[in-house]
Amino acid sequence: MIDLRPIAASWPIEVVMGEKIIQVGCVTDLPAGPEGDLAAENAIEKANRLGWFTLRGTWIFPFHYWWDSIEEMTEYVKEKWADFAVIKPKVIKTARYVIRETKSTHRVRMRLKMLLSCWQKNR
Amino acid sequence: MPLQKDPEGVETRHLLQAVDFSRCSVLEIGCGDGRLTWRYAPFTQRIMAIDTDASALQQALKTCHPKIKKKTTFVCADSINLPFRYGIFDIAILSWSF
Numbered sequence: 001m002i003d004l005r006p007i008a009a010s011w012p013i014e015v016v017m018g019e020k021i022i023q024v025g026c027v028t029d030l031p032a033g034p035e036g037d038l039a040a041e042n043a044i045e046k047a048n049r050l051g052w053f054t055l056r057g058t059w060i061f062p063f064h065y066w067w068d069s070i071e072e073m074t075e076y077v078k079e080k081w082a083d084f085a086v087i088k089p090k091v092i093k094t095a096r097y098v099i100r101e102t103k104s105t106h107r108v109r110m111r112l113k114m115l116l117s118c119w120q121k122n123r
Numbered sequence: 124m125p126l127q128k129d130p131e132g133v134e135t136r137h138l139l140q141a142v143d144f145s146r147c148s149v150l151e152i153g154c155g156d157g158r159l160t161w162r163y164a165p166f167t168q169r170i171m172a173i174d175t176d177a178s179a180l181q182q183a184l185k186t187c188h189p190k191i192k193k194k195t196t197f198v199c200a201d202s203i204n205l206p207f208r209y210g211i212f213d214i215a216i217l218s219w220s221f
Binding site: 001002005057059061065067072076 | 128130131159216217219
């Protein structure tokens with residue numbers, strides 16, 4: 001069994017200009033958190049507790065979402081992740097400031113934290 | 124440019140290093156539009172990909188490569204009431220329950 005999912009954890013927001021990467025803030029996790037995340041944790045914990053599976057390995061790695069602008073990023077978060085995450089105005093303001101000051105071709109990205117766990121079914 | 128998700132391929136690298144998909148029958152729970160499915164499909168034998176989002180499944184069918192389509196079945200189903208016999212899959216992927 002492979003458990004592959006993002007972990008809600010104040011994902012960093014970065015402005016990327018060629019080789020230069022500037023972190024302008026983080027996504028703010030809302031208290032509720034993603035409903036699926038909690039359900040997944042509970043399900044995995046139950047399967048482990050009941051001895052159905054044995055953990056073979058766990059990996060954490062970054063997963064980047066890339067947009068052309070901070071506005072596109074903000075719109076996406078508002079539309080798709082409104083239940084559990086928000087980008088605060090201060091972060092948007094900082095991103096715009098960095099982009100304005102550097103006057104360079106840029107993209108913006110969000111660095112999600114991914115969990116990959118491999119479980120072996122017990123006979 | 125539209126939104127890009129992991130163009131660096133970090134997720135794919137980790138998944139393929141952690142899991143041997145060769146000659147395996149895979150059940151992917153929460154396949155969505157197939158984004159993750161395309162990453163490992165070339166390396167496995169057969170895939171059953173399920174999701175409760177019918178429109179995402181439509182998108183997956185539309186964008187599925189013909190070679191992958193031959194070995195992949197997309198089904199609108201939820202993980203609580205799986206419409207399959209017990210023990211027919213080698214690997215189950217809980218995909219982005221998020």
